Amino acid sequence: MSDKDLLIPASQIDSSVINARTRRGRIQMLLLFLACASPVIASYFAYYVIKPEGGKTNFGTLVYPAQDFNTAWLDTPMQGKWTLLIARPAGECQIKDEKCIEALFLMRQVRVAMGRQSKRLQLIWVNTDDKPVDPEVSKVYDEKIAGLKIVSLPSDSKSWAEFESWLNKDGAGKEIQLIDPSPAKMMYFPVTNSPKEFSSMKKDLEKLLKLNHKGENL
Template identity: 60%
Template sequence: MNDQDLLIPASQVDRQAVDARTRRGRIQMILLLLACAAPVIASYLAYYVFKPEGGKTNYGTLIQPPQAINPSWLDISFSGKWTLLVARPASECRKGNDACVELLYLMRQVRLALGKEKNRVQLVWVVSDRLPVDPDIKQAYDPETAGFIIVPAPDPKNSTVWLTWLNQQNLGSGIQLIDPSGEKMMVFPDKAESKDFVRMRKDLDRLLKLNRKGEKI
């Protein structure tokens, strides 16, 4: 102990030692927390900030924030079930128009592929031109056989707000996914190839597995 130390009370020396140990302990704790949090921070930055295209885990496009559907637009309940909705004119969805019919077929097959979980999902075709649906198409995509609910587009007086909701992020031609609370949260591309079927089913499998909030089966 040198002369300078003799001028410091013993209690003060002990306090300084305690403070030094406390600082070291806090620094070690912060470093430990940073080491544990590093993977989480890195994954957050990769998904939400940098968003590398090749690292996407979902096929559909997320709608942020989710967009609630007005229950008065369509004569159908969107509460309590997941809904895959597509808007197409009846004048196009006829035999010979493969693009439209194949899209309806894709939706039906994706729902069937969910197996015992299929009843958690309803399919909705909004007839955008409000014209009568071809009888053969209507029979093939009825509620009993295919799980489809076919409804006319909203009254023309509501067409502006409806089309704005439908075309959120310029995705109006896609397959809209509405969650059990009645909010659109994802849109799938309007494609009907086998690879699209697999990707879409995987997204739905993942969502149905992780989320049952608000469902009424």
């Protein structure tokens, strides 16, 4: 507004000028919002509107709205990373325990199968009983060999209860949970030993990482 405009009563200012300025401000705010939210919107749009494989449903179960993850729950970086997370008691997760080993094997193999994209995906096993991990399991599924980071539950009871509630929401406590870089749970996968379902899980992850460029580097 010029000095001349300041001398004119507000009631006499052309209403069209005010409306134009208001519209401009709203458009700028909308563009800013879309720029910030576009990666997440693209991910969900692709799965809710542009269905993978010509209209077939994807293998994983979408979580909508996404369930926020509190980074204070676990002593490991989560912000800005794509994460596959599973929670199992180390005391029960022995080599002879097929269900637990299948879950660890599936996470490891999916990450390996993603090739160059694998560097954008971290694997986390939350040890829910804080017992020592079976040495035989560590040999094959540790961080150095398999890229699988083993972390403990939150130390204080409040955080532990919050994490457990988040983990088990919608009955997903035993599933493999996908956490986006925001971080928030946006999908979970059943544990499977089916080659076809393995391929479908890999395709889900590849599509999401292709559409959402956040979390480029671990």
